[in-house]
Amino acid sequence: MQAQAVCRKATIEDAGTLADLIAGYAQKGIMLPRSKEVLQRQIDTFIVAEVDGEVVGCGSLCKLGTDLVEIRSLGISEGYKGLGIGSKLVDFLIEEARNQHITKVMALTYEVTFFQKNGFKIVDKEIFPEKVWKDCVHCAKQHACDEIAVLKMLN
Numbered sequence: 001m002q003a004q005a006v007c008r009k010a011t012i013e014d015a016g017t018l019a020d021l022i023a024g025y026a027q028k029g030i031m032l033p034r035s036k037e038v039l040q041r042q043i044d045t046f047i048v049a050e051v052d053g054e055v056v057g058c059g060s061l062c063k064l065g066t067d068l069v070e071i072r073s074l075g076i077s078e079g080y081k082g083l084g085i086g087s088k089l090v091d092f093l094i095e096e097a098r099n100q101h102i103t104k105v106m107a108l109t110y111e112v113t114f115f116q117k118n119g120f121k122i123v124d125k126e127i128f129p130e131k132v133w134k135d136c137v138h139c140a141k142q143h144a145c146d147e148i149a150v151l152k153m154l155n
């Protein structure tokens with residue numbers, strides 16, 4: 001199954017599918033919701049994973065500073081987890097970061113083991129001044145954030 005998953009940059013036609021995928025995770029409180037309109041505006045920052053032409057996962061890269069990006073909206077559809085597709089998406093996003101000459105890739109997540117297996121280390125959230133938590137105003141948990149910050153240094 002892993003070999004059949006193909007990662008590619010998202011196109012405007014993917015916005016509706018991405019909105020549905022992300023809405024499912026947002027309802028569970030593990031992702032911030034993104035409307036179709038917002039996704040259309042930010043589509044350049046999104047990638048998708050396809051199996052047999054069907055989108056089964058997504059992820060995005062948000063620039064937080066001159067040398068720092070955040071992996072966001074990373075999710076795999078039920079039935080496709082544990083098949084290496086999430087790791088493939090992370091590899092693709094890291095390649096994108098390298099192409100932009102970025103050396104620090106971070107994420108805020110509950111899926112610490114997954115990120116550790118992909119070479120990330122747990123770090124203190126306070127080390128990221130650039131983030132200024134600009135999206136946190138949209139999050140129900142903004143005053144009680146229990147997500148873990150993870151960081152991968154690229155070289």
Ligand SMILES: CC(C)(COP(=O)(O)OP(=O)(O)OC[C@H]1O[C@@H](n2cnc3c(N)ncnc32)[C@H](O)[C@@H]1OP(=O)(O)O)[C@@H](O)C(=O)NCCC(=O)NCCS
Binds near residue numbers: 025108110
């Ligand atoms: C987290 C997520 C993206 C992982 O994607 P995936 O395709 O299932 O992960 P992979 O198959 O690439 O797993 C890679 C490794 O991480 C491990 N792993 C994945 N999810 C794990 C979990 N929840 N707990 C422990 N280990 C996990 C796998 O066992 C695998 O280990 P291995 O290399 O030793 O076999 C996916 O489970 C998901 O969509 N979760 C819900 C949304 C979410 O929380 N996203 C993170 C927001 S930052």
